[in-house]
Amino acid sequence: MSAPPSPPPAPARLTDRKRQAIVQAAIDAFRAHGFEATSMDRIAALAGVSKRTVYNHFASKDALFDEIMLRLWQQAAAAVDVAYAAHAPLRPQLLALMQQKLRMLEDEHFFGLARVAIAEAIHAPERARDMVARLGDKEVGLARWIAAAMADGRLKPGDARFAAQQMEGLVKGFAFWPQLTMGQPALSRAQQEQVASSAVDLFLSHYASDADR
Structure with missing residues (x-):
């Protein structure tokens, strides 16, 4: 009897969840403070990830806005x-x-x-x-x-x-x-x-x- 297929790797799911959290944090921050007054540090804090993680997904605030x-x-x-x-x-x-x-x-x-x-x-x-x-x-x-x-x-x-x-x-x-x-x-x-x-x-x-x- 063959083994059941393995589930998708956890890191991929975690990466997707982090990206979604970053986008949602950007939406919340842009709505509350405006684009110019929102820093990538603020977005990282709201998303619960490091600033480096934010930049791994989005090169800039402009890229986040485009998303x-x-x-x-x-x-x-x-x-x-x-x-x-x-x-x-x-x-x-x-x-x-x-x-x-x-x-x-x-x-x-x-x-x-x-x-x-x-x-x-x-x-x-x-x-x-x-x-x-x-x-x-x-x-x-x-x-x-x-x-x-x-x-x-x-x-x-x-x-x-x-x-x-x-x-x-x-x-x-x-x-x-x-x-x-x-x-x-x-x-x-x-x-x-x-x-x-x-x-x-x-x-x-x-x-x-x-x-x-």
Whole structure:
């Protein structure tokens, strides 16, 4: 009888845990003190690791900020992704996308990452612009869906990314910016449904082809 497979080596798991602890410590420190006022010593202390360990994972605070921005983008991209279905009605597909977006916007982890990114963008816009430029070449779910529907002739031709920004603006004006800037509570499920439904109807009233109205 063969021996059972051995578990993954502990050092690899420990390394992953330390990296996650460092990133979370950086998020907490950047939120509490800002990017410039946060030292690598502070991050190491919060993470419970040595400063050398922090530098083994991240060469600089800029690299840590890049990691936070990348995770923010990855979470957003993974959370909002519905494949375009050519033979299905447009409205239910868009509603599913917007409902995914609203669920993501109420997630505390996503909100924490967004706070860090936005605060740093205010203090050092050039750093945020550089990161956004690097991530901008990657299509996200909504823009990809709109591009497919435009290519299929079911949405009017145009700039899919611009259209996606318009659509997201309709949602974030109720479910993101008021909570971030004015401390308003998260939307209830009924409010989310209202926001998603009205945003989809407004979007389709402009972009849907005549055959899909």
